[in-house]
Amino acid sequence: MQKKETSEKLATLFGLKIGNISGQLEETGRAFFCADTMLMDEDEVADLSSEFVNLISGLLSAKEPAKRTIPQFHALEIFFSELAHRMLMRGGQVEDVVRYAQQLQYSLIAALERDSGVVFTQSRSVLLYFAQLFDELIMAIFHTYLGEREKTLKAQEMELRETSTPITEIWDGVLTLPIIGTLDSSRTMLVMEALLNRIAKDHARAVVMDLTGVRNIDSQVSHHLIQMVRAVQLMGADAIITGIHPEIARALVSLNIDLSGVTTRASLSDGLKEAFSRMGIQVSQKAG
Amino acid sequence: MAISGMHLTRIGKGNFLLEPLRSMNIADQGRLMQEVVAQVRQGQGVRLYYDLNGLPVIDPVYYDWLSNLARTCRIVNIEMICINMEPTAAFTLSSFLSGKPEFATALAVPD
Known part of the structure; x- marks a missing residue:
């Protein structure tokens, strides 16, 4: 009975018409990227939140939202990869982006709850769905970070080699x-x-x-x-x-x-x- | 006398320039060597510049051809000098060459 109830909540989540919740998610972005780090301005955070809401709405309304091969999921992966790339280029830390993603997960569930009136925080299947989704997205962030690090190391190695053997x-x-x-x-x-x-x-x-x-x-x-x-x-x-x-x-x-x-x-x-x-x-x- | 697969040109007193063409068949090297040496001797040549420009790789087969030609030339007192060797060709040749090559090398035909 319990299982059925939670599955129903997941189905409700997938059938949800998400309203304008980007404003509620902006606070998370501001806390991580505007406060001390100054990595973004407020307009950029607003754009970021709005783009994220569009992408997550796309994923939740997809035919198979739990699948990792659908384009909507790839779009979210790219979104987080690009965010990580942008933050690293601006001198940010990978931890900031990872913590932002983790916090965004909780803010998103809370915002959806407020928007729909359904108590998603009581549903184990909904929480599990989001935990698995955000785990994958955090993996994308780390992947980008490691790629960037490798690129930097290679460039430094090449530079060192060139300068150590000047012809x-x-x-x-x-x-x-x-x-x-x-x-x-x-x-x-x-x-x-x-x-x-x-x-x-x-x-x-x-x-x-x-x-x-x-x-x-x-x-x-x-x-x-x-x-x-x-x-x-x-x-x-x-x-x-x-x-x-x-x-x-x-x-x-x-x-x-x-x-x-x-x-x-x-x-x-x-x-x-x-x-x-x-x-x-x-x-x-x-x-x- | 034209030799198939190459251009052989007299470039000043005693010097000849050999420019191999893509159609050159080194499987027939016996005939090629004979014709090259005959033509250089006929022109009273003492030096043969072999132009390697555009040849990206010198493998053992091609090196054998160059060595045989250089040895044949030396017998009749003609010095063979390979010029314009590409960096990649020098790299591959140096990787399997154990001693000095049979031919001399130069950057280009001296002015």
């Missing part, structure tokens, strides 16, 4: 590549790709790779390094490696890496002198 044309046709930090396989591949493209673009005739800032090297990376030198030579440019630390030299020997076809110099300045001399460039001090 500079120090003279017409002479490129320098100071490598700083730990060389791993993926970074070596990125450096190689950037370097080869730069050689083709600038028609570089010599590349000086300075390893002064590299302290560790393993077998795989040393092979990549040799591959990089070989690829540079294949493109018709001279490759000069400078600044090899004694630890790296010892590692290369113990790894049986053949550097016989590679020009090495002690320091970057020696490497540049070698590159200039190969190109027939003479740098001299001005007389007088």
Whole structure:
């Protein structure tokens, strides 16, 4: 008997003609986005509440409101995803959006109760329906948050990689590549790709790779390094490696890496002198 | 004498430029090598520039063809120099090459 009653309330909910309750939901939005955080102005909160009411009305009046594959549900997911994206872009916290969604759930049930006169808060099936619905929507918020975080981390990683391997044309046709930090396989591949493209673009005739800032090297990376030198030579440019630390030299020997076809110099300045001399460039001090 | 699948042009004293076409069939490399060497020798060439422009990948099969041509040229005292190698081609070739290639490389034909 109890079950029948609650199911009836759920049916009543699905058949409900929702009136203008957006005004009642605005307070929730204002509390989360206007008060301390100042993430939205009041007009924006009013638009947000009105859009939410339209979307939830669409869902509740759908043929199968409990299904997660219907477009009305996807529209709600997109609404919360976009809200999360917008708030994160404005410097908001994911917790604000999640708490807003949780609070919105209670405000919505209360508003529907006031609007229809049906006591939805006493119905377990109605509460369960909304709890499951909002759980899914909160998942959408987290999904957006994680996506944004991943994007930011990737962008930061790329930026760090680009700034840690700056390829500079120090003279017409002479490129320098100071490598700083730990060389791993993926970074070596990125450096190689950037370097080869730069050689083709600038028609570089010599590349000086300075390893002064590299302290560790393993077998795989040393092979990549040799591959990089070989690829540079294949493109018709001279490759000069400078600044090899004694630890790296010892590692290369113990790894049986053949550097016989590679020009090495002690320091970057020696490497540049070698590159200039190969190109027939003479740098001299001005007389007088 | 025209060679099918490539353009072979004299570019100054002793220098020849070989531009392969898409229709070049390296399966028939014996005949191609013979015709290239014959034509360069006829023109008293000492240097053959092989233009790799537009070739995105050099796989072991294509590398074999280049190596064989370079070796054939060397026998008759012609130096083969590969020019305009694409970055992607240099990358793939360097990944399986264990030593120095049979041919020399340059960015382009020197001015």
